[in-house]
Amino acid sequence: MSDVRLTIDGKEVTASRGMTLLDAAQSVGIAIPTLCHHPQLEPYGGCRICTVEAEQGGVTRLVASCIYQVAPGLVVRTRTEKVNRIRKVLLEEMLAHAPESEILLNLAQDYAADKDRFEKEPSFCIHCGLCVRYCAELKQKHAVGFIDRGAQREIHFIPEIAGQECWDCKECFPLCPTSALQAAYVLTEALLTPAKKPSCCS
Amino acid sequence: MCRICSAETLEKTRQEIRLRSDPSTPCIAVCAGAGCLASGAAEVIAAFEVELESRGLTAAITTRGTGCPGFCERGPIVVIHPQEICYLQVKPADVAEIVATTLVDKQLVERLLYVDPATGSKITREADIPFYKNQQRNILGANSRIDSKSLDDYLAIDGYAALAKALLQMSPDQVLEEIKRSNLRGRGGGGFPVWRKWAESRNAADPTRYVIVNADEGDPGAFMDRALIEGNPHSILEGLIIGAYAVGAHQGFIYVRQEYPLAVENVNLAIRQAEKSGLLGNDILGSGFDFRVQVHKGAGAFVCGESSALMTALEGRAGEPRPKYIHTAVKGVWDKPSVLNNVETWANVPLIIHQSADWFAQFGTAGCKGTKIFSLVGKITNTGLVEVPMGVSLRQIVEQIGGGIPAGKRFKAVQTGGPSGGCIPASQLDLKVDFDELTKAGSMMGSGGMIVMDEDTCMVDIARYFLNFLQDESCGKCTPCREGIRQMLKVLNDITTGKGHEGDIELLEDLAATTIGASLCALGKSAPNPVLSTLKYFRHEYEEHIKNKNCPAYACKSLLAFNIDADKCKACGTCRRSCPAAAISGAKQQVHVVDQQKCTRCGTCFSVCPSAFGAVQRLSGAAAASVSATMTLAPEETG
Ligand SMILES: Cc1cc2nc3c(=O)[nH]c(=O)nc-3n(C[C@H](O)[C@H](O)[C@H](O)COP(=O)(O)O)c2cc1C
Ligand code: SF4
Ligand code: FES
Numbered sequence: 007m008s009d010v011r012l013t014i015d016g017k018e019v020t021a022s023r024g025m026t027l028l029d030a031a032q033s034v035g036i037a038i039p040t041l042c043h044h045p046q047l048e049p050y051g052g053c054r055i056c057t058v059e060a061e062q063g064g065v066t067r068l069v070a071s072c073i074y075q076v077a078p079g080l081v082v083r084t085r086t087e088k089v090n091r092i093r094k095v096l097l098e099e100m101l102a103h104a105p106e107s108e109i110l111l112n113l114a115q116d117y118a119a120d121k122d123r124f125e126k127e128p129s130f131c132i133h134c135g136l137c138v139r140y141c142a143e144l145k146q147k148h149a150v151g152f153i154d155r156g157a158q159r160e161i162h163f164i165p166e167i168a169g170q171e172c173w174d175c176k177e178c179f180p181l182c183p184t185s186a187l188q189a190a191y192v193l194t195e196a197l198l199t200p201a202k203k204p205s206c207c208s
Numbered sequence: 209m210c211r212i213c214s215a216e217t218l219e220k221t222r223q224e225i226r227l228r229s230d231p232s233t234p235c236i237a238v239c240a241g242a243g244c245l246a247s248g249a250a251e252v253i254a255a256f257e258v259e260l261e262s263r264g265l266t267a268a269i270t271t272r273g274t275g276c277p278g279f280c281e282r283g284p285i286v287v288i289h290p291q292e293i294c295y296l297q298v299k300p301a302d303v304a305e306i307v308a309t310t311l312v313d314k315q316l317v318e319r320l321l322y323v324d325p326a327t328g329s330k331i332t333r334e335a336d337i338p339f340y341k342n343q344q345r346n347i348l349g350a351n352s353r354i355d356s357k358s359l360d361d362y363l364a365i366d367g368y369a370a371l372a373k374a375l376l377q378m379s380p381d382q383v384l385e386e387i388k389r390s391n392l393r394g395r396g397g398g399g400f401p402v403w404r405k406w407a408e409s410r411n412a413a414d415p416t417r418y419v420i421v422n423a424d425e426g427d428p429g430a431f432m433d434r435a436l437i438e439g440n441p442h443s444i445l446e447g448l449i450i451g452a453y454a455v456g457a458h459q460g461f462i463y464v465r466q467e468y469p470l471a472v473e474n475v476n477l478a479i480r481q482a483e484k485s486g487l488l489g490n491d492i493l494g495s496g497f498d499f500r501v502q503v504h505k506g507a508g509a510f511v512c513g514e515s516s517a518l519m520t521a522l523e524g525r526a527g528e529p530r531p532k533y534i535h536t537a538v539k540g541v542w543d544k545p546s547v548l549n550n551v552e553t554w555a556n557v558p559l560i561i562h563q564s565a566d567w568f569a570q571f572g573t574a575g576c577k578g579t580k581i582f583s584l585v586g587k588i589t590n591t592g593l594v595e596v597p598m599g600v601s602l603r604q605i606v607e608q609i610g611g612g613i614p615a616g617k618r619f620k621a622v623q624t625g626g627p628s629g630g631c632i633p634a635s636q637l638d639l640k641v642d643f644d645e646l647t648k649a650g651s652m653m654g655s656g657g658m659i660v661m662d663e664d665t666c667m668v669d670i671a672r673y674f675l676n677f678l679q680d681e682s683c684g685k686c687t688p689c690r691e692g693i694r695q696m697l698k699v700l701n702d703i704t705t706g707k708g709h710e711g712d713i714e715l716l717e718d719l720a721a722t723t724i725g726a727s728l729c730a731l732g733k734s735a736p737n738p739v740l741s742t743l744k745y746f747r748h749e750y751e752e753h754i755k756n757k758n759c760p761a762y763a764c765k766s767l768l769a770f771n772i773d774a775d776k777c778k779a780c781g782t783c784r785r786s787c788p789a790a791a792i793s794g795a796k797q798q799v800h801v802v803d804q805q806k807c808t809r810c811g812t813c814f815s816v817c818p819s820a821f822g823a824v825q826r827l828s829g830a831a832a833a834s835v836s837a838t839m840t841l842a843p844e845e846t847g
Contacts, residue, residue, distance in 0.1 A: 049531070051531040051728055052686050052687070053687050054726040054727070054728070057726045069533065070531060073531045074531075074533050088725065091722070092688075092725050092726045095718060095722040096687050096691075096722060099688075099691035099695060100687060100691070102691075125698070133684065133685070154684070155511075155682065155683050155684045156678075156682040156683070156693075157680070157684065158684070159684030159685075159690065
């Protein structure tokens with residue numbers, strides 16, 4: 007693996023080709039917040055909380071550091087005013103759904119995010135996709151997926167698969183950044199619904 | 209047809225076809241595009257066939273279903289060749305008269321001709337109608353000259369000559385160089401230089417490469433890609449094969465939205481015809497070059513037109529955008545180098561190769577060459593597809609081609625670029641339309657949608673309308689797009705219903721900055737455009753809504769009231785009888801009154817009150833609020 011030299015927050019960093027900005031930053035002790043990132047899963051780039059500024063050839067772009075790969079001469083800034091502002095608004099948007107999430111509340115302090123800025127719509131899910139991807143990529147069960155799109159997008163357990171697989175596994179519960187109860191709740195609901203079916207169909 | 213296996217057999221076939229068809233033979237060309245079919249073109253074609261048959265004229269006069277010329281609003285359109293007499297809104301009942309009068313007696317059926325609204329005079333030839341006359345129909349022009357289901361017709365108009373030239377006389381590098389010289393830029397929205405994408409793929413290490421046609425066209429109201437692929441499918445195929453040759457691809461995909469069944473049918477037919485004739489498959493035209501094409505029906509959302517989402521869908525997975533810090537030209541479908549271009553982009557390729565880059569570059573501006581097709585709709589006299597050279601002013605499009613705003617209303621703005629485009633105000637009507645100028649003005653070219661708005665359109669409501677569309681069409685994967693649109697839409701809903709607050713504009717700007725800065729794909733990055741461009745040019749309308757609960761365009765119903773002026777009301781009863789909500793009370797010689805609680809603010813009374821009286825007042829802001837307030841108090845006082 008050839009080495010790539012870049013700058014992160016003024017520090018000279020030597021990284022290996024193919025590494026993400028997030029990994030390169032962590033290797034020199036620079037912390038970047040993440041929510042949808044999981045070292046064992048494919049990079050996803052959904053939550054965007056890891057957004058940083060990356061400058062190359064005089065052009066500065068905002069990129070998701072959990073996906074963007076190191077490049078020679080890249081100048082990365084992880085805490086500019088713009089980045090802070092974006093993270094603040096993203097946190098405020100997510101806190102409208104998961105006002106009790108400890109991870110979100112801790113980050114809200116770092117970024118002076120107002121947890122009450124937006125009207126609450128407690129659905130608890132922030133769509134990080136950790137449960138969905140963990141189940142698909144590592145367990146290869148596909149018991150939980152996303153349904154619908156846009157503002158209607160939700161996680162959803164597939165009753166036929168969940169009924170077989172989930173009770174003995176539940177490995178996705180602790181991954182949830184908002185509350186493990188969320189996954190449990192949706193799962194229970196999914197499993198209870200089909201049980202009602204026969205009585206109404208017969 | 210015999211197999212076309214070389215440049216010579218291609219030319220020989222072409223000559224034979226031309227000899228068979230005498231251009232002076234009368235021909236009835238009926239548009240058989242989706243728009244005209246919806247207004248009854250198939251019945252019109254059938255009626256012509258029956259009529260010609262019964263008069264024994266089938267040998268002397270031919271009938272042809274052509275591609276869409278773009279004037280769908282006046283369809284079904286019938287053009288009688290060789291004189292090019294154009295009849296509009298033709299019904300099966302008109303057919304006997306057309307045959308008797310025009311084809312037999314050589315007279316015009318005056319009542320079916322186009323009437324110029326400016327002069328009141330009738331126009332006979334299609335090309336003289338102002339809607340067409342002021343266009344430059346390099347690409348669309350062929351649509352009405354051919355039967356969209358006939359390879360022979362395409363060959364007759366020099367079809368596949370560019371392919372023969374590219375495969376047999378040019379190296380892939382020379383093709384690439386010619387496209388580079390033409391400076392062709394992608395017509396699907398971004399205006400990315402075509403040659404650069406092709407070169408990137410060509411230079412990619414992986415030898416398995418793909419070329420793809422993006423015919424997803426999810427932009428509501430736009431139908432230029434549909435018209436091209438339906439009306440002239442071989443031209444898209446020809447462009448695609450040339451591109452494949454330049455890039456070194458042997459497999460192509462055409463991604464067509466499922467809602468376009470006729471496009472799917474016609475392009476599949478064209479592929480079969482090309483395969484049978486030797487224009488697709490192995491050793492095309494004896495050049496040694498192999499290429500195959502598959503049609504993929506897209507059942508997805510607006511976002512499936514985005515390049516990475518489209519490629520994910522081609523792989524058979526859910527069409528969701530992927531981060532693409534590595535260009536899809538290098539790592540696309542199944543991680544192979546994949547060149548994706550828009551339908552209209554591909555349609556330009558054969559023209560450039562056949563007629564040269566210099567020919568192409570004579571149209572357009574310094575940075576944007578060639579023509580662009582726009583879909584002109586909204587509050588405008590002539591709606592339809594409009595092809596003009598890049599750099600034509602908005603004014604020319606709106607006034608000369610579009611024929612201006614109907615009903616004596618004032619032009620207010622034109623929205624360009626599709627749902628995530630922007631609005632351009634009257635003060636910028638002289639803007640030269642190309643990729644760069646539209647972006648500078650805070651809008652974008654997008655796929656070429658153009659919605660004209662008159663004085664009755666509220667710009668805040670327009671922003672709300674587009675954000676509402678985008679809220680459903682975002683894939684929902686990333687936070688700034690999904691949540692940013694949700695929150696912006698909430699603010700816009702509040703503003704348009706009288707619940708706006710001080711600080712809402714700043715809140716919109718804050719949300720927009722995050723959505724643009726942090727979104728994963730271009731849908732999110734451009735989603736705030738409708739808000740930001742209307743804020744840029746119509747900020748005072750936002751302020752009026754927020755501060756004074758006033759909609760200056762009288763469009764936001766929650767901010768309106770209708771009231772009958774007691775001094776002007778002549779008790780004619782027209783409004784009372786017309787009100788769909790039965791909200792108006794009154795009798796003969798008794799002043800009429802609107803019950804504000806029953807009133808749905810539809811505005812019927814306002815439009816039906818005889819203008820000589822002008823007794824119905826349309827109010828917004830404080831005046832509306834006070835009318836509503838007094839009226840709701842009234843029962844209490846009397847009761
Ligand atoms: C949300 C979204 C929707 C899009 N829809 C289309 C579409 O329907 N048709 C199209 O050609 N390009 C569409 N695009 C642009 C494509 O991503 C891509 O840039 C284009 O097909 C490339 O072709 P071109 O270079 O010839 O324009 C869309 C982009 C976005 C972000
Ligand atoms: S920007 Fe919108 S459409 Fe694009 S990936 Fe994010 S949520 Fe999906
Ligand atoms: S951690 Fe990078 S996008 Fe979520």
